[in-house]
Amino acid sequence: MKLRPIRTKREHQAALDEVETLWNASQGSPAADRLEVLVLLIEAYEREHYPIADPDPIDFLHHVMEARELSRKDLEPFIGSRARVAEVLNRVRPLTLDMIRRLAAGLTISADVLIRDYKLKRAA
Numbered sequence: 001m002k003l004r005p006i007r008t009k010r011e012h013q014a015a016l017d018e019v020e021t022l023w024n025a026s027q028g029s030p031a032a033d034r035l036e037v038l039v040l041l042i043e044a045y046e047r048e049h050y051p052i053a054d055p056d057p058i059d060f061l062h063h064v065m066e067a068r069e070l071s072r073k074d075l076e077p078f079i080g081s082r083a084r085v086a087e088v089l090n091r092v093r094p095l096t097l098d099m100i101r102r103l104a105a106g107l108t109i110s111a112d113v114l115i116r117d118y119k120l121k122r123a124a
Contacts, residue, residue, distance in 0.1 A: 006045040
């Protein structure tokens, strides 16, 4: 396969197939260099044709909590009181910039995800 931009599904599949054959190439070898370039081309194609939407900030927090086995209490240093954590996770109160900064630094997660808009529940 001649290296060039991937433009079709067929070219994408051919590139994926070649990556599979090159996967265990020795580092620094011509095959490893080819693998690296193919991966870049595949990423560019997939970014354009199969974009992944940014996660909802609260869903992302729930995911981080589950993946790291964190409780709501573990978020208190970053968000505030137990009640405040509940309000944020239940979408009653929005994350503030200070909360986002503390969460990003304390949990080493991207502030870019947390700063996105999301829907809150309406007040009763």
